[in-house]
Amino acid sequence: MSQTRKIDMVILGLLEHENLTGYDIKKQIDGSINFFWKASFGSIYPALKDLEKNALIKKIKEDNPKTKREKIIYSITPKGREKLIEWLKNSKSTNNLKYETLLKLFFGGATPPNISLQTIEEFEEEIKENLSLLKIYQKNLSNVINDKDHIYYYLTVSFGIETYNTYLVWAKEAKKLLKEINNLQ
């Protein structure tokens, strides 16, 4: 009676779009949903085995068998598609955040203000990097505008870009306030 493990849904969702290997799946996760979901090989490969055992996905023959490198391409089954749709339609979403940056800031009173300033600056750098990646991703999206999934990719990327922009605005203001405090001491 396996519950809907989230990594299973990620895999089913990606396979619904196109057939992929475990390695491909990892790349897609890193490339496009990375900013709100992460996964490692150590969770992907075991999940693929489980999903295949339960007939939610199946291995498909490779057209090019002359290579010696093993490569297993998976495709979603009707049963898998059902499971994916069931999850999309009828489950409550849980959004789980672990912001170590905010945790540190919350406890910032234990150190001089310049430590918190550093924490925020580190955060800013990270966000700026992620933001520029997201913008590249968004630009690439405009090339595939006819894909039926386009709108959904667009909406998720927009979410990322807009929240990251807000983070940067907040960070700027937070730094200003902390600097004032720093000077008063």
Next chain:
Amino acid sequence: MSQTRKIDMVILGLLEHENLTGYDIKKQIDGSINFFWKASFGSIYPALKDLEKNALIKKIKEDNPKTKREKIIYSITPKGREKLIEWLKNSKSTNNLKYETLLKLFFGGATPPNISLQTIEEFEEEIKENLSLLKIYQKNLSNVINDKDHIYYYLTVSFGIETYNTYLVWAKEAKKLLKEINNLQ
């Protein structure tokens, strides 16, 4: 060679501000850092034991021993404070997000647009609730403006309020787009 488990830092951070029982710690987590960090009793009590074993925190005598209900108040030790400061100063922060809402939206192409619309509306409701709680929290903060930790609480709450507002703006726009698509079909 225990690594800096995050729950340990949460506990040390809270105890740096004031002495608390395990139950209090849970309440504080639920009440003030809940929007970016969660914890259960099942992680708090074992962590308290470990921290005490390592002399990072210690039990303090209760002034009112006439009650039969067991109640263990903990306070941070100098060694604990050192550990907290070390973490604040010298560790890289990792921010980990698991947005099931975005995951569903990203895979929205597998269902009709109104399913994704529902997902967003559910998200909106959740955010609105959280936002009003944060605003109450922010209001209460203005009463303790002289506390040295005030600025840090203020900055974290501001982060929450500002990102939640952005979420709502995004959600409105996303709904609009999805409704257009829904009508075109």
Next chain:
DNA sequence: AAAGACATGTAAAACGTTACATGATTGC
């Protein structure tokens, strides 16, 4: 008297990361 909050704790299960192991293929 009952419900709900206060209070602590444990055990099992789930889940995921890290690190390792192994080898093929591609690009410089």
Next chain:
DNA sequence: GCAATCATGTAACGTTTTACATGTCTTT
């Protein structure tokens, strides 16, 4: 020829949640 990337997989470890167990105190 070497490095990087492609490709799959496992084992150990650590963390956390869920569910349960137990009992007290307060409020209605």
